[in-house]
Every structure is written in structure tokens, then in C-alpha cells.
Amino acid sequence: MKQYRILPMAVVGIIVLAIDQLTKYLVATRMELGESIPVLGEFFKITSHRNSGAAWGMFEGRMMFFYIITVFVVIFLAYFYKTEAKNNLLMQLGITLLISGALGNFIDRLLFQEVVDFADVLLITYDFPIFNVADSALTVGVIIMLIEVFITGRGKEEK
Template sequence: MLIYYIISLIIVGIDQLTKYLTVQNIPLHETLEVIPSVLSFTYHQNTGAAWSILEGQMIFFYIVTLIVVGVIIYYMHTQGKNDKFFAFSLSLILGGAIGNFIDRLFLQYVVDMIRVEFIDFPIFNVADMSLTVGVALMLIYLFFDEWKEYRQKKVGTK
């Protein structure tokens, strides 16, 4: 289990480092083009969740994040030890949740910086990417776990 907590800590470290570098090197709302018309870094302060929903509701975010972290740790110890894929997805979610929680706790907003230029998509950060990939992997795990269970029941009824 320790390896999955280390993965989470690495994600938090990378997330906080990229946010620090953004704040130190890019003025607020300014853009630094990395790959023209594809990728840029734009320093943005988000007081809400994804797509800036629930702006300014910090107490709500504190409570929800603490509950989510508690649930993740619980599942990491009860279910994660049985499946590495599931534990890995939980570690990505945990790292992302803690990365954004640190910002909310100390700054009262989340530092976002990654901007995909070729589509109209909100600016995001490393923690957001980790959360998204973690949730996607968890959905894949749950789908295949249900399918496996269905197949076992189907074989058992013959």
C-alpha cells in the first residue's frame, strides 16, 4: 500500500511545483505559448470547482475534500490491497484531491495554468489531470469488475 501513497505524494509534489513555477513566472491572466495554437500556460485563479462552478464556496470544498480523502483511504486499505489497478486509480484521485485542497486551504483559490488552445476547454492543472485520469481508470475498473462478476454468475447458472 505504501507505493500508492508515494504515487499520491509525487503527484502532489509535481502539482505544487508547477503551480509555484506558474505563480513565480507568469503574471495573472497572462499567457505563455508553448506550442502555438495547441498548448499554452495561462495563470488563472479558480475559486470554484471544475468550470468554476460553486465559486467561493470554500467551506463546502473543505468538507467535501476531507470526506473524499477519508473514503479514498478507506477503500485503499479495504479494496485496494486486492487489486493494483484499483489502488492505482485511487492514488491518482487522492493526489489530485490533496493538490487542489492545499491551494484552497492556503490561497482560497486553485492555481490553474494548462490551456489547450485548439478546443474551448477550461484552464486546468496537474491535480485536475490526476483526478480525471484516476476517475477514468476507476470507471474502467468498475466496468470490468461488474462484467467479470456477471460472467461468473452466468457460468455458475449453467
């Protein structure tokens, strides 16, 4: 019997989306644009930033492109979840995080035509691009999917 764990994954997705939207709301309403609050010295700061593009500002200002791509990606991921994830907990979690992350940034783009970013990390001497919870969910989702595909073997279902 196929086990999709829809309810637990929906709960995970809703929690990730809620944390994403809450943190963005707090930054947008309580900080000035460009304001920075050190959390762990220079290593990690909360910095109020807006991005009208994708990662590293790519495709800046192309909202219709993002709307269309996001809708197609979310539909594809939901289909992939249904057809490929079966009894595979890692695959289900990865897809859930990808959908949550995509929807988190989609909501921002739809409502404000830009995404609120705030996590500002300095990696040794590299000032990593400022990101948010949705971006983190997307990244972790991709990592989980890569682990599942290349390390544990995508076709293998959990017993």
C-alpha cells in the same frame, strides 16, 4: 494474503502532489495573472489563471464547502482503498491519483482560497477550461476507476 502496495502508491501520490505544487508555485511566482506562454502553438499554452470554484468555475467562492467535501472524500477514498482495493493494482492506482488530486487542490484552497490553474488546451475549436496537475490526476484516477469497474470487473482481484 491481501496486498495493498501502500509504499509504492504513497510514492506515486507524493510525486504527483509534489509536481502539482511545484508547477503551481512556478506559475504563481513567475507569471502575471492572465499571462500566456505558447508551448505547442495555440493547441497548448501555459496560462496563469486562478479559480475560486470547482471545474468550470462551479461553486465559486464557497471555500468551506470545498474543505468539508474534500476531507470527507479523502477519508472515504482511504477507507475504500483499505476495504475494496486489496490485490487490485488498477483500483489502488486510481484511488491514489484521486487522493493526490484532491489534496493538491485542497492545499491551494486552504492556503490561498483559490486554485492555480495553468494548462490551457484548445481542442479543435473548443477552448477547454484551464486546469492543473491535480485536476489531471483526478481525471486520470476517475478514468482508471471506470475502466476497473466497467471493463475489467471491480470484484476480481489480480492473482
